Amino acid sequence: MTTQSLGLHSMELLVTYSRNPSLKLRNHLVEINAGLVRQVAHRISRQCSEPYEDLEQIGYLGLIRAIERFNPHQGCAFSSFAIPYIRGEMLHYLRDRGSIMRIPRRWQELYAKGKKLKKQLGMSLGHPPKEKEVAKALGISLQEWSECQLALQNRLLVSLDATVAQVNEGCLTFGETLPDPHCLTQRYWEEERLHLQKAMSQLEDKTKAAIECVFIKDLPRKEAAKEIGISPMTVTRHLQKGIEQLGLLMNPQAA
The missing domain is CATH 1.10.10.10 (Winged helix-like DNA-binding domain superfamily/Winged helix DNA-binding domain)
Structure with a gap:
């Protein structure tokens, strides 16, 4: 099955699940979208001391919460909706364990340089620069710049009101990705x-x-x-x- 057909199949199942939730269908959706969990776990495991396998298991909790909250009629791609929940679950786990982030010295230097470049580009362009413009000015890929920022920002305390993603109806905050005991x-x-x-x-x-x-x-x-x-x-x-x-x-x- 191609990536496109797999995505269509997943969306069809998400529509069915939204109408008639069942444990069997939810578990099938988790299997289909397991790649999202592995993708996020791989990135975060490079920046902390926690084993990849532990992060992957925690990430599935975020994927389940995303499946249960996803509204297929909003016109949003499920991957864009689910990744903040998966990432939020892993970050919450890391903060609970007090895991020490291993930040490469090169990334520390890039982060400091990038902050200065943002100000300079903002003044020359007349508007806040896009992340890809900052990455280009630093001479690195957008993915590495994103991972660099993620690693450095995760060392700091994050407000529950901090935005982790944009959705159709507004912003998704970090607090909204945390588990609700109820x-x-x-x-x-x-x-x-x-x-x-x-x-x-x-x-x-x-x-x-x-x-x-x-x-x-x-x-x-x-x-x-x-x-x-x-x-x-x-x-x-x-x-x-x-x-x-x-x-x-x-x-x-x-x-």
């Missing part, structure tokens, strides 16, 4: 609910009906027995059997 809790229970639904679908019909009547509808066992068409004793046996099966389906390690 959202994380909601996500956890949503995943558990989907996991339970999948496990319930694998039960026998009467076992599933017994669990739904007693634990979801909160019916007494006699009423549950009438609704299902079996005896109360059989309801009890189905409940015991169903609970054991759900325990094994939802926690395979227990098997």
Whole structure:
């Protein structure tokens, strides 16, 4: 599959996910867009002491949050939307661990020189210079200048209101990329609910009906027995059997 067709396929799945979220589809979207995480992890791992593998794992949390928040109808490319979330998750992780950034001396010198050049170019051009103009004046690529700035800026405390990306409706701040405990809790229970639904679908019909009547509808066992068409004793046996099966389906390690 070409890059273009892969992008179209990903967008189609994102549209489907926005209409009907599911754990299976979200995990598939993570697999398709894993390259974004690897790209950001590779860049940041060159500037800090944390292993690439750790940054990659943390980056997937940012990718998941981007998938859950992305609105495919805004006309924004998903990669442009997701990278700030992935990068923000990694930077948050690094700040929590107090990781010491390894800044090459050459980059320190380039950063200082670049700041001076920005002022000089601003005066000569009559407007703030673009980053590619600064990079050209320094005689380096735009990518290296971006990485140089990223490395030096990450040594400083960053305001939660600092802009990390431009989106259609305005600016995305660093604070907005940080994990929300309430959202994380909601996500956890949503995943558990989907996991339970999948496990319930694998039960026998009467076992599933017994669990739904007693634990979801909160019916007494006699009423549950009438609704299902079996005896109360059989309801009890189905409940015991169903609970054991759900325990094994939802926690395979227990098997």
